[in-house]
Amino acid sequence: xxxxxxxxxxxxxxxxxRAENVARFVDVNLNLLLDSPSDVTQQWEPLVLTxxxxxxxxxxxxxxxxxxxxxxxxxxxxxxxxxxxCLQFARENARSVREIISSEMWEQxxxxxxxxxxxxxxCPSHHQMxxxxxxxxxxxxxFAGVMDAxxxxxxxxxxxxIGRLLERADKTARILDVKYFILLPxxxxxxxxxxxLQWMALLKSASAYEMYRKCGQHRITPTGVxxxxxxxxxxxxxxxxxxxxxxxxLQQITGTPIxxxxxxxxxxxxxxxxxxxxxxxxxxxxxxxxxxxxxxxSQMNEIDSKIYDTFxxxxxxS
Amino acid sequence: MRFFDxxxxxxxxxxxxxxxxxxxxxxxxxxxxxxxxxxELLRRQxxxxxxxxxxxxxxxxxxxxxxTERIFPFDIIPRILAAHEWDxxxxxxxxxxxxxxxxxxxxxxxQKIVKDGLIPLDLIYSASGFLEPCIGLNPPEGIxxxxxxxxxxxxxxxxxxxxxxxxxxxxxxxxVLENRRVMKSTFPLVFNTMPIQPVEEYPSHLLETxxxxxxxxxxxxxxxxxTPGIYNSAYFEHSFLAQQMGVxxxxxxDLVVVDGYLQMRTTKGxxxxxxIYRRVDDIFIDPLTFRPDSLxxxxxxxxxxxxxxxxxxxxxxxxxxxDKVIYAYVPQMIRYYLGEDPILENVPTYLCWxxxxxxxxxxxxxxxxxxxxxxxxxxxxxxxxxATPLEREVFAEKIQxxxxxxxxxxxxxxxxxxxxxxxxxxxCHVDLRPYxxxxxxxxxxxxxxxxxxxxxxxLVVNSSQGGGSKDTWVVCKS
Numbered sequence: 154x155x156x157x158x159x160x161x162x163x164x165x166x167x168x169x170x171r172a173e174n175v176a177r178f179v180d181v182n183l184n185l186l187l188d189s190p191s192d193v194t195q196q197w198e199p200l201v202l203t204x205x206x207x208x209x210x211x212x213x214x215x216x217x218x219x220x221x222x223x224x225x226x227x228x229x230x231x232x233x234x235x236x237x238x239c240l241q242f243a244r245e246n247a248r249s250v251r252e253i254i255s256s257e258m259w260e261q262x263x264x265x266x267x268x269x270x271x272x273x274x275x276c277p278s279h280h281q282m283x284x285x286x287x288x289x290x291x292x293x294x295x296f297a298g299v300m301d302a303x304x305x306x307x308x309x310x311x312x313x314x315i316g317r318l319l320e321r322a323d324k325t326a327r328i329l330d331v332k333y334f335i336l337l338p339x340x341x342x343x344x345x346x347x348x349x350l351q352w353m354a355l356l357k358s359a360s361a362y363e364m365y366r367k368c369g370q371h372r373i374t375p376t377g378v379x380x381x382x383x384x385x386x387x388x389x390x391x392x393x394x395x396x397x398x399x400x401x402x403l404q405q406i407t408g409t410p411i412x413x414x415x416x417x418x419x420x421x422x423x424x425x426x427x428x429x430x431x432x433x434x435x436x437x438x439x440x441x442x443x444x445x446x447x448x449x450x451s452q453m454n455e456i457d458s459k460i461y462d463t464f465x466x467x468x469x470x471s
Numbered sequence: 472m473r474f475f476d477x478x479x480x481x482x483x484x485x486x487x488x489x490x491x492x493x494x495x496x497x498x499x500x501x502x503x504x505x506x507x508x509x510x511e512l513l514r515r516q517x518x519x520x521x522x523x524x525x526x527x528x529x530x531x532x533x534x535x536x537x538x539t540e541r542i543f544p545f546d547i548i549p550r551i552l553a554a555h556e557w558d559x560x561x562x563x564x565x566x567x568x569x570x571x572x573x574x575x576x577x578x579x580x581x582q583k584i585v586k587d588g589l590i591p592l593d594l595i596y597s598a599s600g601f602l603e604p605c606i607g608l609n610p611p612e613g614i615x616x617x618x619x620x621x622x623x624x625x626x627x628x629x630x631x632x633x634x635x636x637x638x639x640x641x642x643x644x645x646x647v648l649e650n651r652r653v654m655k656s657t658f659p660l661v662f663n664t665m666p667i668q669p670v671e672e673y674p675s676h677l678l679e680t681x682x683x684x685x686x687x688x689x690x691x692x693x694x695x696x697x698t699p700g701i702y703n704s705a706y707f708e709h710s711f712l713a714q715q716m717g718v719x720x721x722x723x724x725d726l727v728v729v730d731g732y733l734q735m736r737t738t739k740g741x742x743x744x745x746x747i748y749r750r751v752d753d754i755f756i757d758p759l760t761f762r763p764d765s766l767x768x769x770x771x772x773x774x775x776x777x778x779x780x781x782x783x784x785x786x787x788x789x790x791x792x793x794d795k796v797i798y799a800y801v802p803q804m805i806r807y808y809l810g811e812d813p814i815l816e817n818v819p820t821y822l823c824w825x826x827x828x829x830x831x832x833x834x835x836x837x838x839x840x841x842x843x844x845x846x847x848x849x850x851x852x853x854x855x856x857x858a859t860p861l862e863r864e865v866f867a868e869k870i871q872x873x874x875x876x877x878x879x880x881x882x883x884x885x886x887x888x889x890x891x892x893x894x895x896x897x898x899c900h901v902d903l904r905p906y907x908x909x910x911x912x913x914x915x916x917x918x919x920x921x922x923x924x925x926x927x928x929x930l931v932v933n934s935s936q937g938g939g940s941k942d943t944w945v946v947c948k949s
Binding site: 155157158159245251253312 | 525701706710713714720721722735738
């Protein structure tokens with residue numbers, strides 16, 4: 154398969170997944186606020202802080218109000234990670250490979266893009282946004298489903314899977330990180346109802362609440378939530394699950410047997426995945442959750458850049 | 472909305488002989504439309520437009536800055552061609568392509584047609600599509616123009632004329648196929664009752680034509696479609712054709728010349744390419760041979776091509792015959808190379824480089840259409856009867872400054888087809904672009920693209936100038 158085409162399918166999936174997760178991000182905050190006592194000041198800055206877009210945000214908006222942050226993350230075309238930008242990039246990528254992907258996939262990306270673009274034009278009010286974010290999540294799921302059911306599970310499909318799974322692994326880690334930056338009114342509130350409600354809201358925004366309740370440890374504790382979202386082997390949005398699946402797709406592409414490696418990307422991904430296989434949540438807590446998530450994210454960035462070097466780089470052949 | 476009040480007026484109408492009197496081959500369609508409940512035709516028209524929008528079948532407009540995408544407007548009332556008419560066009564087109572191909576081969580080799588005094592040498596060398604590096608080239612089986620999209624029009628009296636030959640990278644065939652797909656769901660009953668010739672074979676014929684170019688000893692040659700990229704106005708078509716043929720769609724940056732072969736960069740290393748259907752203009756295709764600033768091409772491709780290690784369709788250098796001055800000589804080419812009388816006529820053409828013809832043109836600017844010899848897409852032209860005195864003056868100066876670059880033709884009154892306009896049906900001017908493939912044999916896809924000038928009274932049908940399209944039905948004898 155052409156390197157450029159593989160690259161485009163990879164990014165098509167990353168951008169769709171990114172749009173979905175931005176919607177989840179904002180949703181977690183909207184949910185948190187609904188449960189907060191009215192005297193607690195709204196905290197919106199953590200959202201742009203965790204996505205790493207704070208400098209860009211400050212430059213064009215200054216103060217982090219609800220309206221400003223939501224607009225920035227959803228519809229600002231100057232923000233390369235806004236939902237609108239993600240859909241624009243996703244569609245560009247899809248357009249450049251539309252003869253490779255199925256027509257149904259293309260039509261779904263196109264419809265998704267048109268929905269976001271049309272919504273951006275009408276400047277929806279606060280309460281309409283919640284409906285919009287559900288639409289975004291649903292459209293992303295639709296795309297993944299259409300791709301799964303209509304495209305041959307070949308090399309291109311596997312590159313798409315890797316793109317989606319790496320993006321999801323990264324964003325689940327970041328959603329967890331949002332809680333780190335959300336301050337409780339006082340240190341004494343740790344472990345209170347408010348704290349508890351915040352963790353529940355967080356689980357919900359990763360569609361993990363019900364599954365968490367079913368997984369054996371019914372009580373909601375910070376370490377329990379972190380363990381579930383990072384280390385679950387079976388929950389499809391947990392970081393470990395995503396990396397496990399991404400590794401499978403990578404092996405489908407390269408044909409290297411499990412547990413061995415030939416290219417640097419197989420080694421980096423395999424190593425990170427096996428780390429997660431043998432880590433316990435206590436190890437993570439000991440490192441510090443935020444520090445651990447930070448390190449995890451930079452390892453995932455490294456995987457992305459090695460995928461590029463191994464499969465997509467178009468440097469002149471000498 | 473019905474046809475009862477539709478008046479073809481003082482024009483040649485493709486569906487009607489006269490008011491209330493459809494041509495025999497259109498009767499079943501007109502009856503069907505007249506039997507639809509009120510509002511149903513408009514509803515189907517809207518459904519068809521939405522289908523195009525959802526499928527994302529769009530084109531980009533040049534000079535728009537933003538690379539804005541538009542939908543090629545589509546009108547669901549088809550244009551219908553009777554079988555005997557199509558037979559005539561098909562014969563005429565095959566003859567013309569054969570002669571043009573012999574001409575291309577001749578001028579890049581012995582130039583007999585020049586030596587025998589039919590065409591002056593400097594006209595050929597001054598045609599922008601003439602490429603000196605192509606002299607002496609021997610494309611496989613002597614075929615140069617594999618894919619042609621000839622523009623035909625008919626005048627008020629119903630006579631057909633060839634307007635342009637388009638031997639480089641004619642576009643639009645994807646709309647023929649997509650229009651038909653949409654039409655089948657728009658008028659399913661009509662397709663059951665009328666013997667409409669299918670158009671869906673085109674991709675298979677195109678693939679055969681391309682495979683015919685691969686070096687003979689190869690068992691499983693690799694064919695690719697070369698596109699300038701997603702910002703090109705015809706990008707949809709490039710990807711559509713690659714998809715329909717099941718071949719790879721590549722950009723210049725995917726390709727590289729290594730070890731004397733053309734190769735593409737894949738996730739598993741380099742892979743040899745044997746045939747390119749190029750949708751990139753000749754002069755951009757190899758920066759080492761042609762335009763050094765081209766980013767779309769592949770350095771060194773020309774050497775691989777000359778060595779016969781890659782087939783290219785169309786061959787490089789075919790653009791010389793798209794020059795509108797050279798076009799004027801096609802009837803002579805047919806007589807010269809084939810010894811036959813041309814079946815299809817050219818539009819009478821005045822060549823401004825000939826002093827006598829130039830003075831005729833200058834004194835009749837208000838009646839003529841003046842065209843620049845090397846432009847297409849409806850750019851760089853003057854429609855005399857519709858122009859202001861100032862515009863005509865500007866063109867007169869241009870003609871005198873560079874007579875070689877201009878030709879003039881009488882203003883034809885293009886035939887019309889009924890079009891749905893808001894809440895009534897009115898006649899709009901059309902042309903016809905059939906697609907001709909030259910492989911082992913010459914194949915003409917039945918029908919072609921009917922482009923329609925949707926602006927009322929307008930004669931310009933190009934998509935970049937507000938034109939739309941219609942499905943074209945060749946109705947066989949039943």
